[in-house]
Amino acid sequence: xxxxxxxxxxxxxxxxxxxxxxxxxxxxxxxxxxxxxxxxxxxxxxxxxxxxxxxxxxxxxxxxxxxxxxxxxxxxxxxxxxxxxxxxxxxxxxxxxxxxxxxxxxxxxxxxxxxxxxxxxxxxxxxxxxxxxxxxxxxxxxxxxxxxxxxxxxxxxxxxxxxxxxxxxxxxxxxxxxxxxxxxxxxxxxxxxxxxxxxxxxxxxxxxxxxxxxxxxxxxxxxxxxxxxxxxxxxxxxxxxxxxxxxxxxxxxxxxxxxxxxxxxxxxxxxxxxxxxxxxxxxxxxxxxxxxxxxxxxxxxxxxxxxxxxxxxxxxxxxxxxxxxxxxxxxxxxxxxxxxxxxxxxxxxxxxxxxxxxxxxxxxxxxxxxxxxxxxxxxxxxxxx
Ligand code: CAA
Numbered sequence: 001x002x003x004x005x006x007x008x009x010x011x012x013x014x015x016x017x018x019x020x021x022x023x024x025x026x027x028x029x030x031x032x033x034x035x036x037x038x039x040x041x042x043x044x045x046x047x048x049x050x051x052x053x054x055x056x057x058x059x060x061x062x063x064x065x066x067x068x069x070x071x072x073x074x075x076x077x078x079x080x081x082x083x084x085x086x087x088x089x090x091x092x093x094x095x096x097x098x099x100x101x102x103x104x105x106x107x108x109x110x111x112x113x114x115x116x117x118x119x120x121x122x123x124x125x126x127x128x129x130x131x132x133x134x135x136x137x138x139x140x141x142x143x144x145x146x147x148x149x150x151x152x153x154x155x156x157x158x159x160x161x162x163x164x165x166x167x168x169x170x171x172x173x174x175x176x177x178x179x180x181x182x183x184x185x186x187x188x189x190x191x192x193x194x195x196x197x198x199x200x201x202x203x204x205x206x207x208x209x210x211x212x213x214x215x216x217x218x219x220x221x222x223x224x225x226x227x228x229x230x231x232x233x234x235x236x237x238x239x240x241x242x243x244x245x246x247x248x249x250x251x252x253x254x255x256x257x258x259x260x261x262x263x264x265x266x267x268x269x270x271x272x273x274x275x276x277x278x279x280x281x282x283x284x285x286x287x288x289x290x291x292x293x294x295x296x297x298x299x300x301x302x303x304x305x306x307x308x309x310x311x312x313x314x315x316x317x318x319x320x321x322x323x324x325x326x327x328x329x330x331x332x333x334x335x336x337x338x339x340x341x342x343x344x345x346x347x348x349x350x351x352x353x354x355x356x357x358x359x360x361x362x363x364x365x366x367x368x369x370x371x372x373x374x375x376x377x378x379x380x381x382x383x384x385x
Contacts, residue, residue, distance in 0.1 A: 003130045004170035009064030011056050012160045013047040016345045017353045019155050025350045039155050040245035044283035046353055047159045049360045053082045053142040054092050055370040056161035058099040061140055064163045077107040077137035081118035081287040084143045115241055116313025118287035125166040126175045136167040141287035148197050149358055156244045158283020162291040173323040180220025180320040182212045189314035212318035213251045213310050220320040229261050236305030237297045238271050241290045241312045242279040274300045281342050301330035
């Protein structure tokens, strides 16, 4: 039985900054091309001070239910994947359940393993639907990626949420049962309780990511008993967790080099590059990053195919899995108009960005959607405009 992603919707905040302008502002005599070439990021989405993981999730889930005219009575689970949680106990998904009007008989929870938790939630939902435990599930991945002002990680921030509906006979992508895994304990990136921003070892994080990609791919090949180069050849799209475009590019070429894969350059343009277009304009969205890259790849899909997906969560864990892209997936994703929405965003100056993102100040807006109304005793009240 085919089970997978039947509907997908992305919510991206309506403000952005030009990463080139940020690099110039922070250059202090250095050549900004240095960092720009290292990350390959063009623009970064910036949320308003009244947006959080719940408002972005609710906007994504509501948008999905409306766009796909979903029968909400069939939804029996909602899971939020995030690494920007503001509560150690209460699940952000509970707020979202109420905001989008899901029934009381819905399983509601939140999951964590850095950027990979959305993938674990997706695979769990696929298995539960396949086993007949639930009819359909919403998995929503939502994050605000925030680093220290002036750090080298500042060019790789971003914000947004992606909601997917997991169901039988999916219209977008059917997830295949075998997955490859690679996990090991490493201090590449973590955010202990009380820290507003993560502790990051940039170089170690890149090295761990590449090792994990190679490990999970080798494990997948072992499980399906095929040669790794044959698998690369067979895939129509290879989609990576994309903290910044050059990370996906480096991981792809490292994987090919390791396998002495001859067609790497030619296949990069066709199989990997389309997935980098939307991420290069949004930035890192942690848990949602792989699924935004999937949407980006599918924007240019015109037929059925096989996609390979790499998910990486710092700390670390990783998964490689595959899916069958459905014949009309490209048309469905294009109907969302994500690239058009990105072009309609408001560009902030670096000074406005610092005020709204770091100092949490208000700026003028014509925002429409869910917003944080107040926080009383740590409990959040939400409303919509
Ligand atoms: N103008 C010119 N040069 C600049 C500059 C500017 N505005 N800002 C920084 N630079 C230079 C630095 O001076 C340095 O130059 P040298 O090599 O000559 O010293 C160079 O740019 C690189 O800076 P760092 O050495 O400080 O950076 P790094 O190599 O430690 O890390 C990075 C770089 C990974 C790209 C950084 O953006 C980062 O830490 N990002 C967050 C972590 C991350 O995304 N890692 C990816 C894998 S982990 C993952 O995927 C999970 C996840 O989602 C986070």
